[in-house]
Amino acid sequence: MSPNFLVCWEKFARYFEVELKEVKLTEGYYVMDPVKAVEMVDENTICVAAILGSTLNGEFEDVKLLNDLLVEKNKQTGWDTPIHVDAASGGFIAPFLYPELEWDFRLPLVKSINVSGHKYGLVYAGIGWCIWRSKEDLPDELIFHINYLGADQPTFTLNFSKGSSQVIAQYYQLIRLGFEGYKNVMENCRENAMVLKEGLEKTGRFNIVSKDKGVPLVAFSLKDSSIHTEFEISDILRRFGWIVPAYTMPPDAQHITVLRVVIREDFSRTLAERLINDIKKVLHELDTLPSRVTAKLTGSEEMTSENNGKTVKKTTIEVQREITAAWKKILLDKKTNGVC
Template sequence: MGNKNDIKFQTANTPNYGRCLFRDQAPQGKMPVMEHDPQTVYRFIRDELQLDGNPTLNMASFVTTVMDEEANHLISENLGKNYIDGEVYNRTLEIEQRCVRMLLDLFNAPHDMKSAEEIAADITTPSGWGTVAIGSSEALMLCALSHKEQWKKKRKEKGLSTDKPNIVIGSDVHITWVKYAQYFDVDIKWVPIKESTNYVVTAEEIRDHVDENTTCVVAVMGTSYTGQNDPVEAINQVLVDIKNDDKKGWDIPLHVDAASGGFIEPFRDHSDVPELNWDFKLEQVKTINVSGHKFGLVYPGVGWALWKNFHEIPKKLFVTTNVLGFDESTYSLNFSRGSSMVLAQYYNFLRLGKHGYSTVIQNLMSLAQDLSRGLQALRLTVTEQDKAANSGEKVIIENQPIFNIVNDSQYFPASVVRLNLTSPDQPLTHDDIKNYIYSVHDISEKLNQSGWVVPAFTMPLEKKPPTQQQTEDTPKIAVMRMVVKEGISRDMVSILIQNYIEAIVGLEEQVRGLKDSSKTYKAVVTSDAESAQSSHDLVVKACLKVTYAQQKKKRCRSIAEGAK
């Protein structure tokens, strides 16, 4: 008789965990020969995914992880619709165009988007335009490619060389810009970020890097490193000056990579920190990309590419096909794509409106500011005591601020910090990893033990791409970045600060104890009320929780030692 667990002996009544899919090694390199029960397969995959991190506690990602239940229904009901089949799914196409028009209006485009028929009938009157993309990666490539081709077109008309086109970008840009340059044969002219400029580029640095072969300049709203904003208005003015210069006269377009910040700046509270000028109101801003799946509050992946004037997109970039049974002209890097996230974006626009977006964004900004102030307020005191000699405790660090704030969350809902601690008689340098007995990477690992995903990474402070290998001599700064998204509450911010305190206390006592086992070390983290401001109660609560936990641990240890 065969093994009762073999698939041929399984029946409809065989329980999920009694089936061979759970007993045998999971299919990996080859597709299984036989089919499996759908409920069992669902349970099998779902159980394995329990080993994934918790999306809510993933503060490394900018991506939306939660939507309304009604949005979830709308998404699931339309998963089978291929967006490219616009003749069949014409209402979906209409909804995409509504989203584009709303975004053009939000970003102050001077011209409404006309219909395809109106554009074809009038090729001179400006028309705003845009298209959906899989994300900002595709969107920014579409925008940048249109600038490259427009540059080539103008150069050819003047009989000038089209060799060596370049883009001018800061070392704070998303890695996709490196991909664009490599894929489309464009040189990069790197502008370094500096501590003195708050880790963004400057307009004067841009002026020094552009030339007649510059196809576009890129400015970022909400950089991937810190969430800071490049000075878009100042960069625009530099490009206007260059265009009006009798000797140069280069009409260089400005592209704004607003993947992260595009849905922040219009909706944050402008009463204390004035609104920035960054969008289509500026003369040289010709294109903008924005991610719907970041602070557009839609699941991945959906992004938007927007043009101030449709007629600045060379017609050669549009490809027409009738493979679906009708003439379809598109400008995209993909063909087939899902419709669900386009519908989800439209759902959010209707569901939230400008007021709803403002309430969400302002809440996130407030929580990020609480987190920044809370971490800035933390103070470290460390004492040591010789185990052999019956001496008292000696203070070796007293009331030392633990973190420096890199981004104070005034413009973007993220808190970015660097370690402020140094070894005795050693000034704080850019090489944070060498400054102290542990680094931000060690703190990140400790936080991960509590479930948090808080990235620790180094920012290059020179004219080198983010992809280039950093050496010990590379000017850099090590930071931790926490992006506050939907799903995070004030209590969770307090818990995160508490976990930071636990991590610092644990590292201080453990690392010092390993370095010198002849001594006992005690670390205490307190809060500076003046630095904490409105976050003081939140930080004090976190400090008290850690102190209580430490006292409880000591009592348990004393009881255990007394029982021996």
């Protein structure tokens, strides 16, 4: 989201309540369940938000299913609950890679969409926008009317006066590249993401937790993190010039840690192959080192520890959470990690 969008989010939220989403963990993916989300809708729900391109693994949420379920619920209840689509990343990807995917104003309940031009719009940071299906869908209370030099100047943001360089840059990119140009860029990003994914799979050491259909990124985790963790890989990769964030998944899946590589237009196939080779070097280095946090579990699903003289059994998930917490503390103390 652009700074403009963020600065008026508090006011925006009074009209478009982001519904707390029910989620489920399936096959390693953390996604919204549209069925359970719609079940949570009541007479006080102003809007249901869907994400087209999750920050965690790049996944597209099923806006079409959400729309169809809400249409039926609105018919039954007489409500008119709409949908807002957070397409900060996916808004510049889906139209070019997946034109058949229905997520936008083709769906009757989608009333507003926000997009970030500074991500896959190929413009430097600071440009983004929110658009509405019609003027009637944007409450007038959200608009600031400014009497400027004798004329009424309506604005949706709190920053009335600001530089226009990002808008000009976005306009230039749109007319320079056009639909075919953006399509070529996004197809190339997807192909390079597949090169990276296949290279990681060939090592036999990682599970891929991102999907092929979504934002061109690769999110992956170690198959065996009982000795060394994703945080160690992220830390050592910095010596090779790579900043690859490692982070835990949201609540109820915090024991899962992933690394994430976002593929942009300047991430070439050569860079993808170089990153694969550097990850192999990191794995080889870690294999020669003893565990810095815990010893490897040897054929048992439980570990024990002493607590006030009593033996406490721990499951592998509990151990993994302790490992994750320990490495997060180490890296946060060094101020060398984070999701960007």
